[in-house]
Amino acid sequence: MSVEAGYEEIGILKEIAELLNEGTDTKAVLSGVLKKLLHVTGLQTGWIFLIDEHGEHQLIADAALPPALVNNQKQRMCQGKCWCVNKYNNRQLNKASNIMECKRIEEAIEEDAGETCGLTHHATVPLRAGQERFGILNVGAPNKTHFEKNELALLEAVAYQIGTALKRIKLTQREQETALVAERNRLARDLHDSVNQLLFSLSLTARAGVEMTQTDEVKQTFSYIQDLAQEALGEMRALIWQLRPQGLENGLVSALRSYANMLGLSIETTVTGAASIPGKVEEALWRIGQEALANCKKHSQTTAAALFFQASKDGVKMTIKDSGCGFHYDENLEIPSLGLKNMKARTEALNGTFQLKSKSGSGTEINIQIPF
Numbered sequence: 001m002s003v004e005a006g007y008e009e010i011g012i013l014k015e016i017a018e019l020l021n022e023g024t025d026t027k028a029v030l031s032g033v034l035k036k037l038l039h040v041t042g043l044q045t046g047w048i049f050l051i052d053e054h055g056e057h058q059l060i061a062d063a064a065l066p067p068a069l070v071n072n073q074k075q076r077m078c079q080g081k082c083w084c085v086n087k088y089n090n091r092q093l094n095k096a097s098n099i100m101e102c103k104r105i106e107e108a109i110e111e112d113a114g115e116t117c118g119l120t121h122h123a124t125v126p127l128r129a130g131q132e133r134f135g136i137l138n139v140g141a142p143n144k145t146h147f148e149k150n151e152l153a154l155l156e157a158v159a160y161q162i163g164t165a166l167k168r169i170k171l172t173q174r175e176q177e178t179a180l181v182a183e184r185n186r187l188a189r190d191l192h193d194s195v196n197q198l199l200f201s202l203s204l205t206a207r208a209g210v211e212m213t214q215t216d217e218v219k220q221t222f223s224y225i226q227d228l229a230q231e232a233l234g235e236m237r238a239l240i241w242q243l244r245p246q247g248l249e250n251g252l253v254s255a256l257r258s259y260a261n262m263l264g265l266s267i268e269t270t271v272t273g274a275a276s277i278p279g280k281v282e283e284a285l286w287r288i289g290q291e292a293l294a295n296c297k298k299h300s301q302t303t304a305a306a307l308f309f310q311a312s313k314d315g316v317k318m319t320i321k322d323s324g325c326g327f328h329y330d331e332n333l334e335i336p337s338l339g340l341k342n343m344k345a346r347t348e349a350l351n352g353t354f355q356l357k358s359k360s361g362s363g364t365e366i367n368i369q370i371p372f
């Protein structure tokens with residue numbers, strides 16, 4: 001390699017390193033790096049798959065894919081298996097691999113799925129940081145059937161940088177989640193020690209006022225104040241529970257059962273299966289369960305609810321239902337309330353499915369399914 005070529009490669013790595021250090025949004029960072037890599041190397045097409053511990057891949061970034069791979073919202077890239085993903089999952093892909101025929105392109109040609117723009121092969125590089133693996137980087141160009149050693153070395157260097165950045169982003173997100181939990185705990189303590197105690201004192205004072213006065217109108221006023229204070233205390237305790245659920249360390253179902261009891265609901269729970277639930281999934285199910293039980297308390301005109309929870313190595317299913325008044329709901333129309341929309345959004349943010357069933361006079365049922 002000439003001195004000029006060496007300086008050029010160092011410059012490329014420097015520019016890419018700067019991009020990788022700029023943000024914490026995985027999709028935005030990888031899209032920017034991929035475009036920069038293709039621009040400085042003169043290659044035309046590239047894509048990045050993130051691959052989870054179950055071997056399932058996600059198309060996280062792509063650039064200049066031929067029409068045959070873009071059609072149907074890139075369905076061909078998002079589904080199915082291919083040789084590079086299989087090699088990665090079988091741990092046969094440990095360094096930059098020269099030219100690999102693209103199974104997705106071959107299938108597109110066989111099915112006459114659209115123009116492939118001369119792309120038939122690609123180089124494949126695993127993304128990793130130490131022993132931790134994240135996915136693969138694929139790059140290619142029309143009619144290119146060979147990568148030189150220096151090209152593969154550059155791709156491998158970039159892949160190492162991407163892997164390190166992905167680990168940094170993962171750690172940053174974990175730190176942010178930890179900080180969020182700490183802030184919730186602090187706020188819950190502050191509310192309990194200040195506002196909660198003030199409301200309790202107000203309730204006691206109003207009760208004393210009722211007992212001390214002889215005037216009916218004043219008694220009614222103090223009674224009204226006491227009722228308001230008690231209602232506010234209930235709302236405050238529910239808010240503190242939402243911020244810092246006591247008992248979640250004993251399991252999600254136990255926490256939801258305790259929350260239902262605090263709301264004054266009797267709840268029947270059925271649990272099947274056992275699995276270690278990721279923190280994000282447990283947090284989402286906890287928030288969804290809280291909202292569902294609160295809705296039951298406020299709107300169902302019943303004090304009984306049922307919780308069904310099923311866990312497996314592939315995911316969890318949770319159902320919360322009541323036999324209350326229900327409401328008219330058409331699955332083809334928009335979800336009617338903000339609380340229900342939030343439940344659906346939390347579920348879908350984790351690639352889960354949300355289903356709502358309700359009819360006037362027949363109760364309400366919420367089904368959540370989240371894979372992991």
